[in-house]
Amino acid sequence: GKIVVIGAGILGASTAYHLAKAGADVTLVDRRDRGQATDAAAGIVCPWLSQRRNKAWYQLAKGGASYYPELIRQLEADGETETGYKRVGTLSLHTDPDKLEKMAERARKRREDAPEIGEITILSPEETKRLFPPLSAEYGSVFVSGGARVNGRKMRNALVNAAVKNGSEMLNGNASLNLENGRVAGVSIDGKALQADQVIVTAGAWSNEILKPLGIEFKVTPQKAQIIHLKLPETDTGFWPVVMPPTNQYILAFEDGRVVVGATHEDEAGFDDRITAGGVHEILTKALPIAPGLSEAGLVETRVGFRPFTPGFLPVIGALPDYKNIWVANGLGASGLTSGPYLGAELAKLALGKPTELDLSNYNVAGAIEHKK
């Protein structure tokens, strides 16, 4: 039967791609909201150095990182080569040699069941600066060769294109659920009805309004992020590693001198999609002391995105309770470019009645739902 996927960020695009590849009849719908998280994302794929202790979160992010190389090969086989994915390695900075030793130790522990971490090397300030020249001379680093970056916008487009090549339909518009006798019978897209046997809601931070007509309060909240794109003239930045300073900021580079710095974490901004003076000030004030060489870079653009967070900062995936033909996945938060493609593959398996790789009871949808009847 027909499966409709609402929302074509990284998660919905991956879901539709994997469904289409499995031969399902899929329609993917997207409203192109300003602030799509995928469109603004930095692009770091390096979950192993995180100090977060939640096992379910780590399992998902780790699975996401290790799935990337295989997915990139699949997309290439479908003729999609523009994803901006590259294993450039990651530099985790610190000025304190003891801290660097501890970081390296943690990474080695994690490598025991994540060989994709690759080589782990402690680098002197000189060696660190050689790999990322704009950096201040005071930072040593731990270099992790398996760290990667990806261009969220290109990755999403590659997945959507490959979904269409495999027979999926892509529509633009505002989707809402159509109810018949208390059951979901399909969706309306800008008022036009489309029958569906199953509906998959991957609408990120906007998902609550879609589920509201069912008497459900879906507890996803947008965390606003602003992120700045710079350009270094005549600099070959394509192989520069991702930089993770001791702050909660990051710096990474793409081809043609583009350097991305960010990001803000704004919990009280709602869906305010403005670029603010305070946001830009905060990002540059934190980034420039770490990488003074970026002072001369041109300011290309500032993007705004809404990270979707569900309770406990833990993603959810599964059937909507009481509705066997509606599936949701959400709450990818700050690591959704890493976990999204993999979770989309899992979501496609769920909708097709196939066994999943992850133990999905750790990501129970009920935890994000309140009934309002």
Ligand code: FAD
């Ligand atoms: P989204 O990408 O937000 O997509 C949801 C889509 O649903 C939107 O296109 C919207 O228009 C559509 N939609 C909503 N309602 C409807 C409707 N009714 N009808 C039709 N369409 C609808 N993750 C990492 O792993 N590494 C990073 O370095 C990283 N950096 C980030 C930096 C920033 C600034 C931000 C904002 C996020 C970052 N993330 C990163 C997190 C990652 O971007 C998100 O977790 C992920 O993109 C979420 O994807 P999603 O598909 O769930 O939602």
